[in-house]
Amino acid sequence: MADFPITRTSQPKPKPADEGLAFGKLLTDHMFLMDYTEGKGWHAPRIVPYGPISMDPATTVLHYGQAIFDGLKAFRGADGRVRLFRAQRHAERFARSAKIMCMPELPVDLIRESFDALVSVDQDWVPRAPGTSLYLRPTIIATDVMLGVHPAHSYLYFLILSPVGSYYKEGVKPVRILASDTHVRAVKGGLGEAKTAANYAASLAGQRDAEAAGYTQVLYLDGVQRKYLDEVGTMNIMLRIGDEVITPPLAGTILDGVTRNSALTLMRDWGLRVTERPITIDEVMQAGRDGRLQEMWGTGTAAVVSPVGTLGYRGEDVTINGGRTGELTQKLYDTITGIQYGRGNDPHNWTSLVPAPRG
Numbered sequence: 013m014a015d016f017p018i019t020r021t022s023q024p025k026p027k028p029a030d031e032g033l034a035f036g037k038l039l040t041d042h043m044f045l046m047d048y049t050e051g052k053g054w055h056a057p058r059i060v061p062y063g064p065i066s067m068d069p070a071t072t073v074l075h076y077g078q079a080i081f082d083g084l085k086a087f088r089g090a091d092g093r094v095r096l097f098r099a100q101r102h103a104e105r106f107a108r109s110a111k112i113m114c115m116p117e118l119p120v121d122l123i124r125e126s127f128d129a130l131v132s133v134d135q136d137w138v139p140r141a142p143g144t145s146l147y148l149r150p151t152i153i154a155t156d157v158m159l160g161v162h163p164a165h166s167y168l169y170f171l172i173l174s175p176v177g178s179y180y181k182e183g184v185k186p187v188r189i190l191a192s193d194t195h196v197r198a199v200k201g202g203l204g205e206a207k208t209a210a211n212y213a214a215s216l217a218g219q220r221d222a223e224a225a226g227y228t229q230v231l232y233l234d235g236v237q238r239k240y241l242d243e244v245g246t247m248n249i250m251l252r253i254g255d256e257v258i259t260p261p262l263a264g265t266i267l268d269g270v271t272r273n274s275a276l277t278l279m280r281d282w283g284l285r286v287t288e289r290p291i292t293i294d295e296v297m298q299a300g301r302d303g304r305l306q307e308m309w310g311t312g313t314a315a316v317v318s319p320v321g322t323l324g325y326r327g328e329d330v331t332i333n334g335g336r337t338g339e340l341t342q343k344l345y346d347t348i349t350g351i352q353y354g355r356g357n358d359p360h361n362w363t364s365l366v367p368a369p370r371g
């Protein structure tokens with residue numbers, strides 16, 4: 013493991029009980045920082061006590077949102093060891109987000125080493141109860157101090173960690189989603205492929221309106237014709253009609269989800285007919301009315317899979333699989349979590365063990 017300088021906290025926080033953990037409310041004792049300045053490149057990687065970072069009010073990220081992040085998890089297995097799930101793919105996606113957002117090239121190996129080093133230092137924070145995990149949030153922000161709109165010349169990379177509770181305390185539970193024809197999230201040629209702050213800002217009003225109408229999340233349609241499925245809130249969307257599993261293609265407006273890729277890989281391993289193709293909301297609603305829409309689910313790091321029990325569109329609701337979790341959705345959940353917690357085989361080497369803390 014890389015030998016980064018570590019300043020340990022003199023005031024470790026009390027560790028929370030695993031049972032009460034929510035998402036993203038508690039942060040661990042340390043964080044990883046690294047700076048970038050033009051001419052000097054990325055430099056000064058270090059682990060320091062977790063705490064506020066101070067910024068000039070004219071710092072560009074605060075005005076123009078030149079910011080990227082990613083989100084991945086570490087899991088404590090039944091054997092007590094801690095594993096990261098698909099750290100390489102997350103680090104590569106982070107680098108792609110940087111490129112889209114006009115940031116300097118990211119050293120992917122160094123980013124991966126920062127994951128290992130910080131999780132290793134805060135390893136006691138990885139919870140033990142079933143379904144719990146430690147969430148990693150790598151982030152880069154533009155740190156130039158000036159009010160002009162321009163890609164910055166200086167940046168800060170930080171990595172912070174948060175212990176999170178089980179998403180499904182009472183088993184996998186179907187949700188109600190609303191296909192929106194009023195709000196759009198991204199358009200081709202825009203930022204939809206990047207994990208950047210602006211996309212989440214663009215999703216707030218749609219989410220608020222879906223909740224007000226009694227749904228859990230928004231299913232976004234394409235931004236031009238408002239016909240084709242894009243993605244759901246913070247998840248990619250998949251569905252099964254007859255013997256075909258369908259998911260929208262990576263065509264510039266949606267995030268290349270790591271869980272999406274994992275689910276597609278597994279389903280192809282299982283010999284299923286999996287198609288990445290544009291699909292219209294009319295086709296999905298019609299299949300729902302005819303009873304051919306057998307399963308529909310979202311995929312994402314937070315929930316792994318989230319079955320859709322009800323799909324709403326223009327005042328009509330269709331119920332999918334009697335509002336219950338489908339067989340394939342459940343199999344994906346069981347297989348992926350089996351790999352994450354080290355219970356099942358890991359045929360594609362998706363997990364990596366986090367090194368034990370240095371003495």
Ligand SMILES: Cc1ncc(COP(=O)(O)O)c(C=O)c1O
Nearest residue numbers: 246247248267269270271312313
């Ligand atoms: C907009 C969006 N789409 C899809 C996903 C799912 O991606 P992943 O499976 O890599 O978590 C996320 C979450 O990261 C997201 O924020």
